[in-house]
Amino acid sequence: MKFPESWLREHVRTDASREELARRLTLSGLEVEEITQIGGELEGVVVAEILACEPHPDADRLQVCRVATGSGEVQIVCGAPNARPGLKAPLAMVGAELPGGLKIKPAKLRGIESSGMLCSAKELLIDADASGLLELSADAPVGEALARHLGLPDASFELKLTPNLAHCFSIRGVAFDVAASFGSTVQPFEIKPVAPSTQARVAIALDAGADCPRYCGRVIEGIEAGAATPAWIADRLRRSGVRPVSLLVDVTQYVMLELGQPMHAFDRDALEGPVGVRRARPGETLKLLDEREVTLDPHYLLVTDGDRPVALAGVMGGWDSRVTQATRNVFLESAHFAPDAIIGRARKLGMHTDASHRFERGVDPELPRRALERATALILAAAGGQAGPVVEATADEHLRAPQAVRLRRGRLARVLGITVDEAEVERILRALGMQVDATPDGWVVVPPSSRFDIAIEEDLVEEVARIHGYDRIPTSLPTGEIRVAAPGEGMVEEAAVRRQLAGRDYLEAINYAFVDPRWLADWGMEHGTVALANPLSSELAVMRPSLLPGLVATVRRNRARQAGRVRLFELGRSFSAASDAQAPVETRRVAAVACGPAVAEQWGEADREVDFFDLKGDLESLFALTATSALRFERADVEWLHPGRSARVLRDGRAVGWIGHLHPALAARLDLDGETVVFEVELDAVQSRAVARATPPSRYPSVRQDLAFVVPEAVSWQAMRDSLEQALGPLLREVVLFDRYVGKGLEPGTKSLAMGLILQDVSRTLAESDVEQARAAAITALTADHGAIIRG
Numbered sequence: 001m002k003f004p005e006s007w008l009r010e011h012v013r014t015d016a017s018r019e020e021l022a023r024r025l026t027l028s029g030l031e032v033e034e035i036t037q038i039g040g041e042l043e044g045v046v047v048a049e050i051l052a053c054e055p056h057p058d059a060d061r062l063q064v065c066r067v068a069t070g071s072g073e074v075q076i077v078c079g080a081p082n083a084r085p086g087l088k089a090p091l092a093m094v095g096a097e098l099p100g101g102l103k104i105k106p107a108k109l110r111g112i113e114s115s116g117m118l119c120s121a122k123e124l125l126i127d128a129d130a131s132g133l134l135e136l137s138a139d140a141p142v143g144e145a146l147a148r149h150l151g152l153p154d155a156s157f158e159l160k161l162t163p164n165l166a167h168c169f170s171i172r173g174v175a176f177d178v179a180a181s182f183g184s185t186v187q188p189f190e191i192k193p194v195a196p197s198t199q200a201r202v203a204i205a206l207d208a209g210a211d212c213p214r215y216c217g218r219v220i221e222g223i224e225a226g227a228a229t230p231a232w233i234a235d236r237l238r239r240s241g242v243r244p245v246s247l248l249v250d251v252t253q254y255v256m257l258e259l260g261q262p263m264h265a266f267d268r269d270a271l272e273g274p275v276g277v278r279r280a281r282p283g284e285t286l287k288l289l290d291e292r293e294v295t296l297d298p299h300y301l302l303v304t305d306g307d308r309p310v311a312l313a314g315v316m317g318g319w320d321s322r323v324t325q326a327t328r329n330v331f332l333e334s335a336h337f338a339p340d341a342i343i344g345r346a347r348k349l350g351m352h353t354d355a356s357h358r359f360e361r362g363v364d365p366e367l368p369r370r371a372l373e374r375a376t377a378l379i380l381a382a383a384g385g386q387a388g389p390v391v392e393a394t395a396d397e398h399l400r401a402p403q404a405v406r407l408r409r410g411r412l413a414r415v416l417g418i419t420v421d422e423a424e425v426e427r428i429l430r431a432l433g434m435q436v437d438a439t440p441d442g443w444v445v446v447p448p449s450s451r452f453d454i455a456i457e458e459d460l461v462e463e464v465a466r467i468h469g470y471d472r473i474p475t476s477l478p479t480g481e482i483r484v485a486a487p488g489e490g491m492v493e494e495a496a497v498r499r500q501l502a503g504r505d506y507l508e509a510i511n512y513a514f515v516d517p518r519w520l521a522d523w524g525m526e527h528g529t530v531a532l533a534n535p536l537s538s539e540l541a542v543m544r545p546s547l548l549p550g551l552v553a554t555v556r557r558n559r560a561r562q563a564g565r566v567r568l569f570e571l572g573r574s575f576s577a578a579s580d581a582q583a584p585v586e587t588r589r590v591a592a593v594a595c596g597p598a599v600a601e602q603w604g605e606a607d608r609e610v611d612f613f614d615l616k617g618d619l620e621s622l623f624a625l626t627a628t629s630a631l632r633f634e635r636a637d638v639e640w641l642h643p644g645r646s647a648r649v650l651r652d653g654r655a656v657g658w659i660g661h662l663h664p665a666l667a668a669r670l671d672l673d674g675e676t677v678v679f680e681v682e683l684d685a686v687q688s689r690a691v692a693r694a695t696p697p698s699r700y701p702s703v704r705q706d707l708a709f710v711v712p713e714a715v716s717w718q719a720m721r722d723s724l725e726q727a728l729g730p731l732l733r734e735v736v737l738f739d740r741y742v743g744k745g746l747e748p749g750t751k752s753l754a755m756g757l758i759l760q761d762v763s764r765t766l767a768e769s770d771v772e773q774a775r776a777a778a779i780t781a782l783t784a785d786h787g788a789i790i791r792g
Helices: 003-010 019-029 144-151 163-168 171-182 233-240 247-259 354-361 366-382 411-417 424-430 457-470 492-503 518-523 549-561 614-626 666-668 682-685 716-731 768-786
Strands: 002-005 031-038 045-057 063-068 073-078 088-092 107-109 113-114 152-158 204-206 214-221 265-267 275-279 285-287 294-295 301-305 308-312 330-336 391-394 406-408 437-439 442-446 568-578 585-596 631-635 643-649 654-663 676-682 705-710 731-742 750-759
Touching: 002 003, 002 233, 003 171, 019 031, 019 152, 019 171, 045 144, 063 768, 073 113, 107 406, 163 171, 163 354, 171 247, 171 424, 171 457, 204 214, 204 716, 214 275, 214 366, 247 265, 247 354, 247 366, 265 308, 275 330, 285 308, 301 354, 330 366, 366 457, 391 716, 406 411, 406 457, 411 442, 411 457, 424 437, 424 442, 424 457, 492 568, 492 585, 492 614, 518 549, 518 666, 549 568, 549 585, 549 676, 585 614, 614 631, 614 643, 614 654, 614 676, 614 682, 631 716, 643 676, 654 666, 654 682, 676 682, 705 768, 716 731, 716 750, 716 768
Parallel strands: 204 275
Antiparallel strands: 002 152, 031 152, 045 063, 045 088, 063 073, 107 113, 214 330, 214 391, 265 330, 275 301, 285 294, 301 308, 406 442, 437 442, 568 585, 585 676, 631 643, 643 654, 654 676, 705 750, 731 750
């Protein structure tokens, strides 16, 4: 919510300084995110009128203007496209210094003297518009100081509002909170009904039940096409961060900022009637004001003309019924749409509008008629015309009626930890527009219809706390005995996992648990996912089924910023849909990704790209924390991994994750150059470990036997190792693979693997016959199981 300070002070009188006002707003929960000074240092800038314009003799885009200053006439060379006779605009006189530090001096532009400068809003730091001169109202007194004419200096406050403070999305709403904070009162704001001067009307037919229990409309005929927005309205809109567009649009925006009621103006001549509200039908389409055509479903609410959609209710109007500079007859809409009918609809279409932002959080259902009368008066004053009667359709049974809430003195004191004077409690609640009746043990409070957030006793406690002042509640530590829970030996702490990966040269990343559905389609993970009912945006609409899409996206962003070597890991949760329609299944996981050189640039090791075995070593180091020897890698066919450079990770025979290179097709879709290697495993499998037990080393010497075998390329080392362990049993203490060879001297499709068998018995020294027998058993097992041929 953004607004000028001067506008707020019109509705609530306070002598507080700007700094104190900002401080109290923030302390009351209305966080002041930014204060922007408007129109400071305008000494020497006056209202001027252009009397005549002639083309510059030596420049096509410049004009030589004769300008009245109130104390005479001066000649100004100006390049603004909107400079014309009769225009009133700001003039910085010779000697003035503009807010940006520019000092105005007499000058010659292409040989023509210029005594001053006609200014745009941006040059005066009033607005960001630099497209032309700031156009002042026709009745602006020539020669008057610009600051006085525009009510400057001023400041623009920008509030960062939480969803429960929807009543503060208007000047009037903020005014009530300011009045309560400073012990002041909100200025009366009477809106007189506009008497109809014509019987022109459009019938209204509601068919939306609780989604739209109130809809007001009014026809205004014969307005002046192209009438200018009054300067005071345009100024307030600019200072509120809204760019003026046209009178009808600007008036609806102004009333929304002032009262909090979103409105919409239709071109009456584009409607046949009756105007209605209903749910959209499957596949129904509508072209919106931003010229997008959207396809809708029954979750969306429509405003219709007859049966034809003309607006997306509570979000945006339609293109075909929009008002233009040629509109002379208008139908004004002011309706109440229930939050449940609007929430999330704009985001689902990738949109965000001021109207949807307010309706999602709750707009006062008593506002529509008052807002309609206010907008009518402003339009008639600026553009003339004749107003018809207000037509209102109401479903009283669906209108939300404020419910009384009980507040107990004892409960208030217990929650806050302090005692607030009873008179102060009543003052705060009444200042916020609530009806308060005292009871023996507290109060019965009826909130105003605008306060959707007041439903239970704790809501009232919060109101008292934030207005009384959180800074006035002393800080105290809770008392009680705190038990220190010592971590068990059977669990590796998450901190140890993080330290291990950090020690392997990885950096930790933290990504959103929500991902873009398009990412999952690229990865082939779109099935069995959990979609959010109310996503923050269309790019964050699905709970992640894996950590890798987000982690690889982070790598891609880093690579795009010239990071040549990227190694990242993340600990987090993945989510999958439950088969029995229960709550989603959450799994804690740890994932890592690496790309670029295997080691940082140095002189001691040749440069090479990271590969499968680098990451396999990093993953094995994680499982080493659990002291498990039951870790296996098996060939896997995973859609998003390279079919020949990937594996399934198993612990104790159970699959716990994957490791491998990204599939080349996926890497191409993600625009990743070079090799990208990843792993993702269940965190529980990395953390679970058996309690360590001491085993005495054997007192007898070990014997090593080196063997080399030629085997088909398809035979994995894991399979050969399993055969050796099966054949040799406890005699085999360790087996080491120390060489792999392919090439000259071997048949195509084969490889040579050289290994060391380390043999040892715990009860005796091995005899030469034992070693020979073990050697023969190893050769027999590998020959029978894998067709291995021993190399001489």
